[in-house]
Amino acid sequence: MSTERAFAAAGAALLAAAASAAQEIPPLPPPGIDLPHVVLVSVGGEIATGCETPLELAGCESARETFAPETWTRDLPDLGLVARVATEDLRAFSRADGSAAPEHWHGLAERLRQLAGDSAVDGVVVTHGADGLADTAFFLNLVLPTRTPVVLVAAQRPWSAVSGDGPLNLYDAVRVAADPAAAGKGVVVVANQEVHAARDARRTSAYRMDGFGSVDLGLIGVADPDIVRFFTEPTRRHTHRSEFELAALPEALPAVEIVAAVPDAPGRLIDASVAAGAKGLVVDGAGGLSGGQLEAVRRAHDQGIVVVATSATRGGRVPETSALSESGIIPGDNLTPGKARTLLRLALTKTSDPVEIRRIFGEY
Amino acid sequence: MSRIQAAAVAALLLPAATEAQELPVVKLFTTGGTIQSLGKDRLKLAEYREGRIDGATIVEAVPEASRLARIEVEAISAVSSTRMGAEQGLPLARQLMTELERPEVAGAVVTHGTTTLEETAYFLHLTVRTTKPVVVIGSMRPWTAVSRDGPLNFLGAVRTVLTPEAAGKGVLVLLNDTIHSARFVTKRHTYHIETFVSPDVGPLGFADADRVVLYRSPVTRHTADTEFDLDGIEELPQVDVVYGYQEASRAPIDALVKEGAKGIILADGSPAYRNAVLEAQAAGVVVVQGSRKGSGRVVLSDRTAARSEITADNLHPQKARILLRLALTRTTDARELQRIFNEY
Structure with missing residues (x-):
């Protein structure tokens, strides 16, 4: 009985601590707190799109608005719990659907190479339209000469949607980018609480929540509610082990x-x-x-x-x-x-x- | 087969002008199981109690394997996999380590019944200190069956052992051309050919007709990087699994504590377990929260932490049992045990 009471007391104390922590969460961490530094780059996509009504789930029927990346840090202060997040707006590189335009792949890769190569940066997150994400991710996987985590993230539903997947995907992407275990595993795709290797990630549904998968193979890790956990790593050559040099690529492939x-x-x-x-x-x-x-x-x-x-x-x-x-x-x-x-x-x-x-x- | 195809296959199987004695050695350890079992006739696919073949018969049936390696056969047991356990696993692990130290031995293949194959494979994954490939195989159809899968699984395993990329990836499981990590693989069907899967994570690679390919490497700890040491260990602590379901009573937990179990894996739970678990813990029994769902991790929560329960990550209960038995040879400290479940 005493054990049980002790357990109950411990549980109550934990719950109280959790509740007070939740109330005291600052919108952004106070300066000096030693959190990883993650740069959040927006190429746009559903995750950066607002429709007029929350039931526009598969894209905007009404007027659409793509918003600046600062909107995320404002709407999702929880990001500040896991990283110091700086934003960069590269929506100019995207097509209408929010995927990076192939003619801008080189420019995007060059900017990501600079960011990932900056010793002050621990990880980079790139938001992207879901349609072209797997192809952009594979290109970056072949040309970015870095061990720094580069995470591509998308949403199947607009940011404005009811039960939208964007906020959790974005939060998970920042957690994965901030995780030292993600280093050296190549470009990864985070969606639906799963981490996929860029080489094998595919769009597996046009609009449902399980939008990405690695057919025949599987995920390499998970962004679970408690921790980011990697199970495997890809063995094919990528990023820091690639022979393709960004600087040596011609203007047009x-x-x-x-x-x-x-x-x-x-x-x-x-x-x-x-x-x-x-x-x-x-x-x-x-x-x-x-x-x-x-x-x-x-x-x-x-x-x-x-x-x-x-x-x-x-x-x-x-x-x-x-x-x-x-x-x-x-x-x-x-x-x-x-x-x-x-x-x-x-x-x-x-x-x-x-x-x-x-x-x-x-x-x- | 066209002449060009035949030439291609010959080139694949016959390393240029190699003398038999120069070939690497592949050890074949046999334990029994469907792959060695005989049925009354070739259409008896799921019924085979007419005796067993030995390892030499498998080797003779697939002469192509002997053109790639010298196969040395050693029988560990000849039983169905439900009879396998630490009694066979401990000597098997020790013999594997001894044989794999011989420089001429490239790696090993182990035959096993399929029902508990993943348990022995994971046990070896956690205990055999080597970087050489160990491939556990079985078959879904008996040796006598039409369209039997045993011979190709054996050849695929030998080819995998001889693939340089397979080194250092821990114990592998190969059936149906598909190479899985012992850490993630499980049996998902009672008798189909496509039965072994690694939920969520997927296979590591494939033994395809033209080449063996590996796309993934496990990042959990195993084999050469293990902390578990079988030196001086003659038996393993008793750990059992308790299955959770609606209205499950606490009787199994109480009975196991009384019997002297050192650990219990909960496969999901029941309200009746709560007090039984507290009492078991008070009696020094370690309780690990697992899941019967078949995929996904048991998430670490404030609640499980407050209960000093250890969580089983995404290990299936039968594999969490193997890990806990080994972990209990080193510690009973909850924090250390959780570290072990997070790392292996």
Whole structure:
């Protein structure tokens, strides 16, 4: 009985402490408190968007407003409990949907390289539209030469939505960026209390809460209510172990087009891509290429165009079969066509040797 | 198979002009289980009590494995996995450590029944001090079945042992071409081929037809980095699991305390447990709060802290039991035990 009473008293004391702590939470930590320094960069996205009514869940039907990043630190003072948060507004780099525009990827990466390279910065969070997030994250994962945590975060619902996921995603992203365990694991994606590796993260739902996943593999960590916890780390090359140098990249990356491989497809889309200047092609299919496509690939190969195959099954690698080897097509591992395209564009800045490109697809 | 395909497969399986004695050694430890079991006929997929084959039969059935490595077979036991425990696990862990110290040994494969495979695999993950690959395999279909999975699982395991990237990743579990970490893997179906999964976290890689690929490395502590030392340990403290459900009574907890259990894993709970747990703790029994849900961590809360309950992270109750047994060989301090559950 006495044990039980002692337990009850301890519990009550803890609850009281928690309650008083909750009341005394300052909106921002007083100066001098030694919290990690996180820079919160806004590229926009649903997470930076307000609609007129809270039931506009899948994007604004009414007038929309994208707001400055200071709105987050004002609406979400809890961020101050886990980090000293500075904000930076890079919405100028985004398209209408709040995803970084590919023509601004280089500029975004360059600014993130500066921030992550600043010894005063412990972590960087980038908000982004959910649509293009996985592709931007993979590009950054390949070109940012840093061990500093870089976290991409999005929301499936606008900031103004009832039961919006934005606030918790943002809070979790800052916690992950501030966590020393996140260092050296490459660019990560935080959503729905999960931490995913940029290479494998995919959009898995257009608007539901489980918006991101790593198909075939899984999350590498969780942002749980009590702690951030990592279970695994990616072993493919990334960030500080990448051979792609941001400074050495040309203004425009080599053109690579994606073509769907379907049984009766004509070869002319491949021919047209090559005629339009493509230096590489990604063929995405669940079976093989059509006869017409195989002929077009042969013509492309004659012109030195590199062709990579991805699997439209969206699970599993493209295995290196003898048929594939004979056709000279390079297997795209288990990458999505969009990510295979990004990797091929970067690879083509260094080489067009199929042996080298095969190595790159096996290592990244 | 086309001639080019055959040549490709031969190139894959036959390292250029290597003499058999120069091949690395892969140890095959057999413990029993479905992979070694025989059914009455080839359509008996879930019924197989007609005896067992030994390790040599597995090796003979997959000659391709012997072109990659010299397979040395050692029988530990020949039982179903429900009969496995520390009695087999302790000698197995010790023999693994002894054999893996031989420079010519590249790694080891262990056969096991599937029902408790994850428990033995996690035990080895926590105790075998090595960076060499140890791959635990089983099969979902008996050795006699049509479309049996055993032979390919065995070949995949040997190929995985010989993959440089597999070193230092702890004990691995391989069935159905899929490579899991012993820390996260669990059996999710009673008999399908696609049964072993790592909830939330996913597999580490795949033993695909063309190559073995690994995409992930576990960051929890294991094998070479373990603090658990089997030297001088002949048996492990008794730890049992108590299952929570509506209206569950405290009787199992009381009975375990009376029987002398040193630890109890709660798989969820029941209001009736509260006083039973307090009394168990007063009697020196360590109580760990686990979950029967199959995925997700038990979150550390003020409430569990106030109750001096340790939380099991995302370990399934049967694995939390393995970790607690080993942890209790070192400490009974709640703070230390929680550290151990946070790190392994």
